[in-house]
Amino acid sequence: MKTLPKLLAGLGLIAITAPWGAFSSDDINQKVAEQLAQKALSSPLGYDIVESLTVEVGPRLAGSVQDKVAVDWAIAKLQSLGFDRVYKEPVTVPVWHRGIAKASIVSPFPQPMVLTALGGSVATPPEGLNAAIVRFDNLKDLQKAEAGILEGKIAFIDAKTERHRDGNGYGQTASGRSSGAIAAAEKGAVGIIIRSIGTDHDRMAHTGMMRYKEGVTAIPAAAISNPDADLINAMLKRDREVVISLELGSERRGETTSYNVIAEVKGSTKADEIVLIGAHLDSWDEGTGAIDDGAGVAIVTAAAKHILDLQQKPARTIRVVLYAAEELGLLGGKTYAKAHEAELEKHYIAAESDFGAGPIYQIDWRVADAAHMPLVSAMKVAGTLGVAAGNNKASGGPDVSMLPALGVPVASLRQDGTDYFDYHHTPNDTLDKINPEALAQNVAVYAQFAWMVANSDVELRPLPPKE
Amino acid sequence: MKTLPKLLAGLGLIAITAPWGAFSSDDINQKVAEQLAQKALSSPLGYDIVESLTVEVGPRLAGSVQDKVAVDWAIAKLQSLGFDRVYKEPVTVPVWHRGIAKASIVSPFPQPMVLTALGGSVATPPEGLNAAIVRFDNLKDLQKAEAGILEGKIAFIDAKTERHRDGNGYGQTASGRSSGAIAAAEKGAVGIIIRSIGTDHDRMAHTGMMRYKEGVTAIPAAAISNPDADLINAMLKRDREVVISLELGSERRGETTSYNVIAEVKGSTKADEIVLIGAHLDSWDEGTGAIDDGAGVAIVTAAAKHILDLQQKPARTIRVVLYAAEELGLLGGKTYAKAHEAELEKHYIAAESDFGAGPIYQIDWRVADAAHMPLVSAMKVAGTLGVAAGNNKASGGPDVSMLPALGVPVASLRQDGTDYFDYHHTPNDTLDKINPEALAQNVAVYAQFAWMVANSDVELRPLPPKE
Numbered sequence: 001m002k003t004l005p006k007l008l009a010g011l012g013l014i015a016i017t018a019p020w021g022a023f024s025s026d027d028i029n030q031k032v033a034e035q036l037a038q039k040a041l042s043s044p045l046g047y048d049i050v051e052s053l054t055v056e057v058g059p060r061l062a063g064s065v066q067d068k069v070a071v072d073w074a075i076a077k078l079q080s081l082g083f084d085r086v087y088k089e090p091v092t093v094p095v096w097h098r099g100i101a102k103a104s105i106v107s108p109f110p111q112p113m114v115l116t117a118l119g120g121s122v123a124t125p126p127e128g129l130n131a132a133i134v135r136f137d138n139l140k141d142l143q144k145a146e147a148g149i150l151e152g153k154i155a156f157i158d159a160k161t162e163r164h165r166d167g168n169g170y171g172q173t174a175s176g177r178s179s180g181a182i183a184a185a186e187k188g189a190v191g192i193i194i195r196s197i198g199t200d201h202d203r204m205a206h207t208g209m210m211r212y213k214e215g216v217t218a219i220p221a222a223a224i225s226n227p228d229a230d231l232i233n234a235m236l237k238r239d240r241e242v243v244i245s246l247e248l249g250s251e252r253r254g255e256t257t258s259y260n261v262i263a264e265v266k267g268s269t270k271a272d273e274i275v276l277i278g279a280h281l282d283s284w285d286e287g288t289g290a291i292d293d294g295a296g297v298a299i300v301t302a303a304a305k306h307i308l309d310l311q312q313k314p315a316r317t318i319r320v321v322l323y324a325a326e327e328l329g330l331l332g333g334k335t336y337a338k339a340h341e342a343e344l345e346k347h348y349i350a351a352e353s354d355f356g357a358g359p360i361y362q363i364d365w366r367v368a369d370a371a372h373m374p375l376v377s378a379m380k381v382a383g384t385l386g387v388a389a390g391n392n393k394a395s396g397g398p399d400v401s402m403l404p405a406l407g408v409p410v411a412s413l414r415q416d417g418t419d420y421f422d423y424h425h426t427p428n429d430t431l432d433k434i435n436p437e438a439l440a441q442n443v444a445v446y447a448q449f450a451w452m453v454a455n456s457d458v459e460l461r462p463l464p465p466k467e
Numbered sequence: 468m469k470t471l472p473k474l475l476a477g478l479g480l481i482a483i484t485a486p487w488g489a490f491s492s493d494d495i496n497q498k499v500a501e502q503l504a505q506k507a508l509s510s511p512l513g514y515d516i517v518e519s520l521t522v523e524v525g526p527r528l529a530g531s532v533q534d535k536v537a538v539d540w541a542i543a544k545l546q547s548l549g550f551d552r553v554y555k556e557p558v559t560v561p562v563w564h565r566g567i568a569k570a571s572i573v574s575p576f577p578q579p580m581v582l583t584a585l586g587g588s589v590a591t592p593p594e595g596l597n598a599a600i601v602r603f604d605n606l607k608d609l610q611k612a613e614a615g616i617l618e619g620k621i622a623f624i625d626a627k628t629e630r631h632r633d634g635n636g637y638g639q640t641a642s643g644r645s646s647g648a649i650a651a652a653e654k655g656a657v658g659i660i661i662r663s664i665g666t667d668h669d670r671m672a673h674t675g676m677m678r679y680k681e682g683v684t685a686i687p688a689a690a691i692s693n694p695d696a697d698l699i700n701a702m703l704k705r706d707r708e709v710v711i712s713l714e715l716g717s718e719r720r721g722e723t724t725s726y727n728v729i730a731e732v733k734g735s736t737k738a739d740e741i742v743l744i745g746a747h748l749d750s751w752d753e754g755t756g757a758i759d760d761g762a763g764v765a766i767v768t769a770a771a772k773h774i775l776d777l778q779q780k781p782a783r784t785i786r787v788v789l790y791a792a793e794e795l796g797l798l799g800g801k802t803y804a805k806a807h808e809a810e811l812e813k814h815y816i817a818a819e820s821d822f823g824a825g826p827i828y829q830i831d832w833r834v835a836d837a838a839h840m841p842l843v844s845a846m847k848v849a850g851t852l853g854v855a856a857g858n859n860k861a862s863g864g865p866d867v868s869m870l871p872a873l874g875v876p877v878a879s880l881r882q883d884g885t886d887y888f889d890y891h892h893t894p895n896d897t898l899d900k901i902n903p904e905a906l907a908q909n910v911a912v913y914a915q916f917a918w919m920v921a922n923s924d925v926e927l928r929p930l931p932p933k934e
Contacts, residue, residue, distance in 0.1 A: 056705075109522060202895055227755075231897075231898075235522060428694075430668075432697060433668075
């Protein structure tokens with residue numbers, strides 16, 4: 001983001017002095033979009049929002065007491081910003097309590113390990129587990145292993161997550177976290193540990209959601225830090241049998257109600273049509289949820305607020321949705337899609353910000369083929385912010401990922417996630433990891449995006465069939 | 468250390484082909500020093516030693532069970548390397564047990580904190596402490612504060628440690644850790660927390676030794692991570708009263724015996740004169756003691772081994788001392804100085820490697836003024852390794868720092884510590900933080916240093932008075 005001050009200066013050079021009447025409506029929208037960027041880049045609003053959320057609420061695991069605090073915080077924050085309508089909608093969420101997590105290498109060389117329970121894991125027996133581990137390069141190798149090979153053992157998935165700007169390394173290893181316990185239990189394992197799904201080399205473990213399957217024993221599941229995974233490998237080089245002890249006190253405690261929190265900037269001529277920009281309000285419980293997803297909350301809220309503050313109204317309604325329980329399986333997103341089923345045809349387009357606070361470098365779409373180029377053309381305005389045209393294969397972000405199948409167009413405002421998986425789902429997800437300038441660029445691009453699509457005359461449907 | 472391969476190639480160009488007889492003894496020493504560097508830069512020995520120590524022993528808090536394992540490891544390792552003499556000498560050390568460490572912000576915004584007990588701290592009452600904090604910029608401000616200002620409160624020293632190549636930021640803040648509990652208790656505090664003495668922004672706290680004073684109440688002392696210190700500051704901006712809870716289960720459990728482990732390369736013509744190169748064997752208990760001070764153990768051991776493997780013997784004896792309990796107050800160093808009191812006049816020079824594995828960029832000395840330039844001249848051989856001439860004000864390293872007052876010359880082989888305090892005294896002190904090439908450069912420079920001084924004809928005494 002070293003280029004932002006330059007961009008800001010560049011925008012200053014093209015500030016609007018001519019009267020509105022001298023422009024076509026497209027021209028006017030572009031000029032307003034430029035104004036929005038100027039405002040967003042010079043405003044502390046986005047940073048103030050994520051600072052407020054991380055300091056005044058902090059960790060807010062869906063279903064926890066702090067999750068309720070976060071919902072109240074969000075309602076109050078959105079109301080104080082003066083949105084046209086602020087409301088919440090119930091979402092049923094599981095209650096999971098992390099409890100203690102302890103592990104150590106018992107032999108050949110006794111050493112403590114740093115680990116974290118995976119979200120949703122069951123506990124070990126109170127006395128803990130004590131078993132040899134069987135190492136696999138990845139989930140696939142575990143799934144291919146012969147039946148019974150893990151009888152009484154603890155599986156160890158040792159897949160390293162690669163660093164990429166678009167975060168695709170995560171896509172390649174996260175399945176080991178989500179599905180590893182099922183595959184391991186099917187082969188007789190009493191527990192599973194995975195190398196943290198993270199690109200860092202901090203001695204800090206990365207949590208994240210995991211699943212069980214009916215009919216397959218639910219076994220305890222945890223992630224160890226990358227240096228601990230290295231340590232196990234060094235021991236396996238010396239001795240084929242590495243025995244570890246594992247103690248998890250995690251507990252599933254039924255269900256409770258959380259909320260999607262929603263705010264709107266009411267549209268003028270097409271008020272019943274919705275441009276949805278979302279983020280998720282919940283976080284994991286070990287950091288303060290700054291990059292995941294306090295940043296997203298700040299980005300979409302500040303973007304909408306800058307539009308709210310314009311003299312002009314957008315044609316369509318801009319709806320900010322702060323989803324509940326994304327981390328526990330997109331529960332807020334799924335509940336929203338169901339609750340708003342009848343209204344989905346009025347959703348012009350949807351996008352979620354949920355990839356930290358790195359600068360946006362590209363916008364991808366999932367719209368009618370004929371609509372793609374006109375949208376690319378409209379969003380050329382973001383070029384001065386460093387944003388390039390993208391493809392027409394967007395998913396839109398986790399909580400809106402189910403919408404294209406229901407006919408709703410989506411966009412992905414792609415953020416630079418080079419460092420995202422260094423901190424993701426760890427205690428290290430704290431405010432200091434957010435670059436205020438990069439965050440402001442995100443706000444600027446989201447404001448431009450929301451403004452341009454809210455006023456667009458392009459027909460975005462029907463979506464092309466999924467490839 | 469991107470230039471090392473180049474250096475290696477450079478050294479290759481000046482490989483020795485002429486017969487020894489063609490050179491003066493100084494010339495020969497220089498050529499041998501060049502050979503030693505070539506060997507060290509191409510040998511995995513240093514890295515293998517620190518890998519072995521961190522994997523097969525790991526954390527080794529002085530006085531713990533693992534400390535005894537480390538002593539056995541060191542004896543076995545030094546014997547296996549074939550040193551002329553390997554022995555150990557007893558050092559009395561306190562036994563301190565870390566126990567649990569928990570803290571959270573109670574108000575105005577409840578949040579958990581990441582902390583670690585400071586080494587030597589007493590426990591809190593079993594029910595923990597619950598008190599408002601009083602923030603100070605640094606130890607000095609705490610010491611200047613009016614009497615009684617901390618009555619029933621918890622002191623918070625919030626000094627940030629600056630990043631410098633030579634690590635001098637640590638020198639500016641570490642006194643808050645070592646002496647803060649005394650100053651706080653004198654003003655009525657029931658406990659003290661400090662911002663971690665670290666240059667990182669990881670949510671990981673830095674431990675380290677602290678002291679009490681007879682006649683002043685011993686209060687529990689802990690360090691919080693840098694992001695947690697930021698969090699407290701953000702709350703203090705909103706509300707003057709920040710209440711925290713603090714629970715430490717630390718325990719002092721009397722004393723036990725640890726050992727300085729010593730190995731020698733026997734000298735030829737001046738075998739009773741000693742060149743001491745040291746490092747400390749103990750570590751803190753949360754990392755695996757890779758940079759502090761597994762690296763030092765590896766550097767001095769490998770350097771001496773490369774000299775041992777030469778066809779020529781050094782004139783003086785090279786003594787590798789792996790000190791006990793440096794972390795608990797230079798106990799191994801102090802015990803050595805006392806035990807070897809009668810022999811100290813035979814110590815030609817001493818140096819300790821205890822600053823990680825960053826490349827050596829300069830050699831400082833503390834020798835007779837007339838000896839300084841001749842030594843600088845002798846060590847010009849290390850110029851191709853990137854080592855510059857330094858001053859004549861060296862301390863020599865923690866465990867030899869008491870020797871100049873006893874008349875013994877010392878040298879400081881200054882390492883680049885830019886990143887050292889990111890990891891120092893945290894769980895993050897693990898093998899992956901060591902760059903094998905930088906470690907090999909250290910071995911090369913130590914080997915050259917030990918060789919050159921072991922064969923030097925320069926009189927290093929008497930030391931100039933301390934400025």
